[in-house]
Amino acid sequence: MSSKLSLTCLSSSSHIQFFCYVLAIFVTSTSISPSYAGENETDYQTLFNIKLMITHDPHGALTSWNNSLHFCNWTGVTCGKRHRRVTYLVLNSLGLEGYLSPHVGNLSFLRVLHLGNNSLQGAIPHELDRLSRLRSLYLYQNKFNGVIPANISSCFNLERIGLSYNELVGSIPKEISYLSKLTFLSLPYNKLTGGIPPFLGNISSMNMFSVAGNPLGGSIPDTLSNWKTIKEIYCSHCNLSGTIDSLYNLSLLTNIYCTNNQLTGSLPLAVGAMFPHLVSLLLWHNKLTGPLPPSISNCSRLTNLQMNQNNFSGKLRIDFSKLKDIYFISIGSNNFGSKELDELKFISSMKNCTELEIVDLSDSNFQGVLPRSIGNLSNKLHYLSLEQNQLHGSLPISIGNLVGLSSLYLANNHFTGSIPSTIGNLQKLQVLSLHKNQLSGTIPDAMGNLSLLNTLSLFSNKLEGVIPSSLGNCHRMLELYVNDNKLNGKIPTKLLQVSSLSITLNLSQNNLHGSVPTEVGDLKMLTTLDFSYNNLSGNIPSSLGDCGSLSSLSLKGNLFQGMIPSSLSSLKGLLELDISYNNLSGRIPKFLEELKLEHLNMSYNDFEGEVPTVGVFTNESAFSGMGNSRLCGGIIELGLPKCKETNKHKRKFPVFVIVILIASTLFTIIYLAYALCKKRSTNKLSPSLMNEGFVTISYNQLLKATNGFSEANLIGNGGSSSVYKGIFNEDDRFVAVKVLHLQNQGAERSFFRECEALQNIRHRNLLKIITSCSSIDFQGNDFKALVYEFMPKGSLHDWLHSSDGTSRLNLLQITNILIDVASALDYIHNYCLPPIVHGDLKPSNILLNDDMVAHVGDFGLARLLGTTSYQNSSIGIRGTIGYAAPEYGLGNEMTSSGDIYSFGILILEVLTRKRPTDDILKEGLSLHKFASMALPNHVIDVINVDILKVYQENETNIEKIKECLASIIKIGVSCSLYSPQQRMNIKNVIHELQHILNTLQNIEGIVFNAKLPS
Structure with a gap:
């Protein structure tokens, strides 16, 4: 009977499903006759009921839960040696789905319940309150909902509670404060509200507390200062306000995470002495003010300091030389500028930080010259950002010593002088951002050594000379910005052959001249191409039509002449096209009506003729054609003169008739040819697919090879076909026979697609097609099949x-x-x-x-x-x-x-x-x-x-x-x-x-x- 109930449950809603399982437990519990006696029988029956409420066990973890083994030997179950009662139930990370049975409360000897990282749902059973011996409760990373049971306080031996990453609601129950032995309370990433309750301060044994990622609100209560043994506090993303004053007396703290809140106030100057054991201090994205205390230097065990996105001010006086283990420093987006000459002295103190990996000093109003000591930083440093400050002077040559860098951000400063060629030493560099400075000189050839570079941003400087062809060696380049400089010469062909360029190539606002090389068509993946405001001449290259991924193309402000090439009609994804301020001529191509353009600027050229009234041309704010004196027509809002009448309307009727006659004639010919070919195709092989020993294949041969397309030979089944294993007696060679379900829409088209795609190609990693069969079966129905090389190891x-x-x-x-x-x-x-x-x-x-x-x-x-x-x-x-x-x-x-x-x-x-x-x-x-x-x-x-x-x-x-x-x-x-x-x-x-x-x-x-x- 229980099996019938289970089948019913599988086809029911989640609520009905739950009650079905409860009923199944009742029915089953009255029919099972376990071989255990006394107290052991209770644990056996309880475990069996727990299994019944697991609806999906993808790894078969509970297959051992049967009468063939003593339950103490079941997967995840541990029993005490003396009483043979269940003491540990550990079933974490097994992909289990279903519900946690209320019967779990009968495991009266249970000390550890660990069901984390599964997909269990429903409410946490209130029956847990009967587990008086329970010490550890781990239900994290499931789908439990409802509230945290208040009666959990009856588990007075609880030391660790892990309920993170669920869907729990409501507030933290007051009864939790009665758990006097609790050391670990982990509740992050639920939907808890009601703030951090003050009564939690009564749990004097607390070592770790986490409520991160809950919309709690409120402030950090003063009562938390009673947690004298606390080592870790995680309160990030909780919408907290107020100060963190209540934490200052907690001298054993190692990790403080209170990021992305609305905390205010300043840090005490002696904060370093208050937290001598501090390892991680993360307070980013708050509203903290005042100086960053120099005493942080005394936190000698500090590895992670993230104070960015606050309102800290004054001179940064931390001596990082004492923080030898630090690997993450992020203090950007503050207001540290002091205008003192040695404002950046702290950078020199970082040379002893041999584990340093990330340094973010961006957007902090730092001023002065970047010291040469920047080159003494750790070889492990892979991220360095000083962008958006007030730095000036030259970039130090020593920056080339930072050979571990993958990202270097120095943009939006006032750097002058040339780009040091030593940057070419940074072989791991992937992002180099130097834009919006006052750099001059040439782009060093050594840039071509940066083979891993994917973003190079040099725009809005005073760079001159030619674009080095060595940039063509940057085979992973995704985006290049050298616009708004004083570059001259021609566009290097080698640069246009960097096929990885897929985001942006911007060479605008320079003094480049000559024609655009035809190799521009090699940029097949490029999205944005901007050559505007140069001195480029000649025709717009037709090869631009090969740049099939372009969404934005600007050739504005050059000396291009001739007509718009018809090849641009293949740019189906083009949204913005600006060819204004050139010497282009001719009529507006019809294909521009069909593109999905959102902006089209053709102004100040020499175009002539009628402006269309469909597509982008219907929107006066999207299309501009001013400055072309010979244009006419278009929508009224463009204000263009009407076009002169022509005789074209008189020709419309005969042309229309001719088109219809031609079309109907062609249709008749094609239909007759198709009918004739279909009749002749019976029992014939596709000639293009004749291969090896299979000169002709009939339906009968395939029927025999697959044992009548038997179920035993079926190795795959899809919407439009079935695949059978077959063998031909001639050479005992196994093949795979794909039989098309021609009654399904699209199946015949799929057959012809596959024939066309595979008939002329061969590659060791493509499934080899041996032959095909286009025939009729013994009932007179059309039959089509493809015969492939058999793959014995399956899919x-x-x-x-x-x-x-x-x-x-x-x-x-x-x-x-x-x-x-x-x-x-x-x-x-x-x-x-x-x-x-x-x-x-x-x-x-x-x-x-x-x-x-x-x-x-x-x-x-x-x-x-x-x-x-x-x-x-x-x-x-x-x-x-x-x-x-x-x-x-x-x-x-x-x-x-x-x-x-x-x-x-x-x-x-x-x-x-x-x-x-x-x-x-x-x-x-x-x-x-x-x-x-x-x-x-x-x-x-x-x-x-x-x-x-x-x-x-x-x-x-x-x-x-x-x-x-x-x-x-x-x-x-x-x-x-x-x-x-x-x-x-x-x-x-x-x-x-x-x-x-x-x-x-x-x-x-x-x-x-x-x-x-x-």
Whole structure:
């Protein structure tokens, strides 16, 4: 009967589901006859009832909970040696779903209840109050709702409570203050209100207290000064006001996190003496005032100081030389300027901080000359920001010593002199921001040494000379800004061949001359291109039409002549086009009416003829054509003269008739040809797909090869096709036979797409198509099938989501598979003519051979770029939900960047073993966000634990493994960015993955290639 109830529950709402399970417990509890006697029987029955309310157990953790084992040997259960009663119930991080049974209150000997990091829901049972021996309660990272039970105070032995990351509401109950032994209270990231209650100060044993991320409001109560043993306080993002005075007597504090509140007041000058054990002091984004006390120098154990976004003022007098372990200093967005000559003396004191990684001194009104001692900072320093201050003088040459830097921000100051060539030594630099200064001289050739650079911002300076062609060596450049300088010469061809440029290339407001090189068409991923206000001449290059990702193009204020090239019609995503103040001529091209332009400026040229009255031309604020004396027509608001009458209207009728006659004739011819071809195709093979031994394949042969398309031979089933394993007796060769469901809409089109895509391409990582069959079955119905090389190791989806999935794949194999898939994409995108977009990349379409080499298959949604094949046909959703690029949902055409998005999601799925439609990914949380939030320091939290298991015993290399995992996650996040233009280039993906593979292969002491199960 209980099984019937469970089936009913699965089809019911969550509330009905809950009551169904309670009823199931009652029914079952009257029918089970455990083999345990006395007190032990109570614990057995309780555990069984707990299991009944778990609705989903993805890892099978509770399969051992049966009569074949004593319950003390069940997974997660620990019993006392004397009484054989349950003392520990630890089921954390197992993906469990369902409810926490009220019967848990019957485990009267329980000391530790640990159910953290699951997906349990409902209210926290009030029956917990019966657990008088309970010491630790961990229910964090679940979906518990309702209030914190007040009767939890009956668990008077409780020492640790962890309820973070749930959906609890209401206020903190007063009864918690009765727990005199409580040392650890963790309630962050719930929906608690009512402030931090003063009665909590009565718990004198408190060591750690966290309420971060709750909309509590109120102030920090004075009674917290009674916590003489407190070491950690976390009150960030709580909408707190008032001061932190109540914390000053808590001398054992090591961590103070009170960020992003509305705290006021100043810090006492002796704050360093008050907190001698301080490790982390984070008070950023408050309203604190006064000086930053020099006594902070006495906190010799301090590692993390974040005081940015406050109103601190006066001279910064902290002696950082005493803080040898500090790695994070962020004091930006304050008002420290003192106008004293040695205002920046504190920078010299940082040279002893050998662990320093991040220094943010931005927007703090610092003045003076940047000292040469800046070059003495730690080699571990990777982030340095001094932007938006009042600094002047030259940039010190010693800055080239900071070889660990990946981000350097010095913009919005008053620096003069030239850019030191030593910046070329910063081989790890990814972001260099020097804009809005008064720098002069040339851009050093050494900039070309920065091979990892992705953002270079030099605009609004006084730089002169030519743009160095060495910048073409920055193969990872995403955006370049050199506008508003005094640069001259021609645009270097090599710069335009940096295919990674995908965000912005801005060369405007300089003195560049000559024509624009045709290589500009190589910038296929670029979003914004600005060449305005130079002296560029010649025609607008037609190759600009190859920049298919452009949304903004400005050629304003140059000497361009001739007509607008028709190739610009291919810029389907163009929103802004400014070609004003040139010498362009001719009529306004018709294709400009069809583009989705939001702004079009054609003013002050020599255009002639009629202005259209559709598209962007219907909005006087969006279109400007002034200064073209020979334009006419358009909407009334433009104020242009009417166009002279022509005879074109007299020709409309005969032209219209001719078009209809031609169209109807062509339709008749095509229909007759199609009918004839279809009749002749019975029992014939697609000639383009004849290959190897399969000259002709009939329906009968496929029927025999698959044992009558039997269920036993079925290896896959989808919406438009089924795949069967088959064998031909001629050579005992296994094949995969994909039979199209022609009754389903789009199936036949999918057949022809796949034939067209695969008939002329070959690559080791593409699924090989052997032949096809277009025939009729024995009932006279149309029959179409494709025959592929058989992949004995199945699909990547099977390896990820079967019961023993990823545990069989080690990191080296995963990396090899990802390289295989990336290589296939690189081939179809960049080496096929015409290029091919796959359109449905996902784990189930990645097949593996005996050697675990990955093959990309299923080209049923593929598109050949640059052709008209299927371009205008409606295919509904392009791809699979979760893997399809977001721009497809807006109706945009399929592009190679859509495949990159799908590949990024695939990477994240492989490492997290979470589908993009996983239940935990809801309320705006996507797989991309889930992974990106873990970067850079918490990646291991999202990695599937099975991947790490094989390496846990080797502590010397586990950190290297974690670094490799973080690098792969970063690639997945970069590929799955929302904006197509910002997604990672496939060639860069392969380069990065190959580097990771080399690292893995060089790690000693780890056996990667363990024999796989058959």
